[in-house]
Amino acid sequence: MLRSLSTCGAFDLRRSHDVGLSSRPVEPTVTGVGVIDKAARILAAVEERPLDLTSLIVETGLPRATAHRLAVALEGHGLLRRDADGRFAPGLRLVALGRAAAQALQLPDAARPALEELRDRTGESAQLYVRDGDVRVCVVSLESPHGLRTIVPVGAALPLDAGSAGHVLSGDTGDGTGWIDSVGEREAGVASVSAPVISPDGQVIAAVSVSGPIDRIGREPGARHGDAVVAAAHAVEGALGRVAPG
Template sequence: MDIVTGVGVLDKAMTVLQSVADGPQALSQLQQSTGYPRATVHRLAAALESHGILRRDVDGRFELGHGLVALGSAAQARFPLVELARPILSELRDRTGESVQLFVQEGRQRRCVLSLETPHGLRWIVPEGSVFPLDAGSAGRVLSAKGAATGWIESVGEREAGVASVSAAVRGPAGAVVAALSVSGPIERLSRQPGERFGDAVVAAADELFVSLGG
C-alpha cells in the first residue's frame, strides 16, 4: 500500500483488496502477496466478501466484488472530471506520443485518477490510483500552487531517475486548481527540457479541460 493510515485493520483490508485488483487469487496466493498469516487473510477476505467488496469466482478464488460497481458509478457521477478529461488526454497522448496523466490532491499527496500510456515500448507507466508525494515531480508542484510564468512546470529525474515530465494546472469554474495534467516519459525522448517540447501542448489541454468543466 502507498498510504498507511495507522488504522491497522483498514490498511490490511485495503492491501487484500489491492492484491486482487489485477486478477483473482486463491487464499494461498493472497497470503503470499500480502505477507499476512493465513487466518488473517481469510478473516479479512471473508468480511470483504460479506460486504460485496470481494466475491468468489467459479474456482473459489477471491475476485473484485459487484458492490464496487455501484460505488464506482456513484463516485463517477459525483466526480465527472475523469470522463470529461479522457478525450482531451487521449488527444494529447496522440499528439505528443507520450504517456499522459491526470492527478488530484489528497491531503499531502497526489493521486493519479487517469493514465493513458504511450505506444512506445520504452515508457514510464503510472497506474491509475497510484499515490505520490506533493513535494516532488512537476504535477506535485503544480498542485502545491507553485506556479510558473510559462503556465507549466517541468521535472527531470526529480522523483524518479531517468524520467522527465511537464505539468500544467487544471482550474475549476471558480478558478481554484482542481487537478494537474502531465506528460511524462523517459528523458531520452522528452529531453532535459520537456517544457520546451510539450509545455504549450499541456497548457492548451489543461485550458480545454477548464472549458469543459464550465470555466
C-alpha cells in the same frame, strides 16, 4: 514507472456529572463520531424545507440543547443559514461543496478526450492528478505507444514535493509559462511537464501531465511539450464547464 524503467509509483468520551441536587436531566456531552452523525441528521432534516428549532427537534429526535448547539455551529460554518422567518435552511457553503463533489465525479470522464489528444500529440504517456491531503493521486492514465514508456497506475498516490504535477498541485505557479517541468526529480531517468486545471472560482483542482524517459523527452520537457500540456488543461476546463450541473 517506465516499462523497462520502474516508477510510480480515541475518542475522549466524557459525560456531564450532577453536582448537588437537580430535577433536570444531564445530557451527555456530544463528542467524537456521534457529533458528526447528529450534524448529518440536522442537514438531512432541512434538505426539503426550512425548519424552526421545534420542527428540527421533531425531525431529528435530538434533545433541544443538542439540536440548537449543532444548528448554530453549522450556521457558523456556512452549512446552515437562517431564512427571513428565522428557520434553519441549507447554507450557501453547501453549494460550493456540492460543486466540488460534482466536479470530482465528472473529472475523469470530462478529461479523458483531452488527455487522449495530448498523448497522441506528444507520443508520451499522459496523466491527470488530483490532490488528496499531502499526496497526489492519478485519476486518469493513458500510456504512450512506445515500448519504453512511463506507466502510472490509476489510483497511484505520489508525493507532492517531487515531480511537476506535485508542484502544480502544491500551488507553484512557475515562471509565467503556464506549465512546470521536472527532470529526474521523482525517479531517475524520467522527465515530465504539467499544467493546472483551474475551476471557475480560480482554484487548482487537477494537474494535466505528460511524462517519459529523459532520453526521448529531453532535459527541457517544458520547451518541447509545455504548450500542448497547457492546451490540454484548458480543454479539460472547458469540458468541465460543459458538463457542470445547471
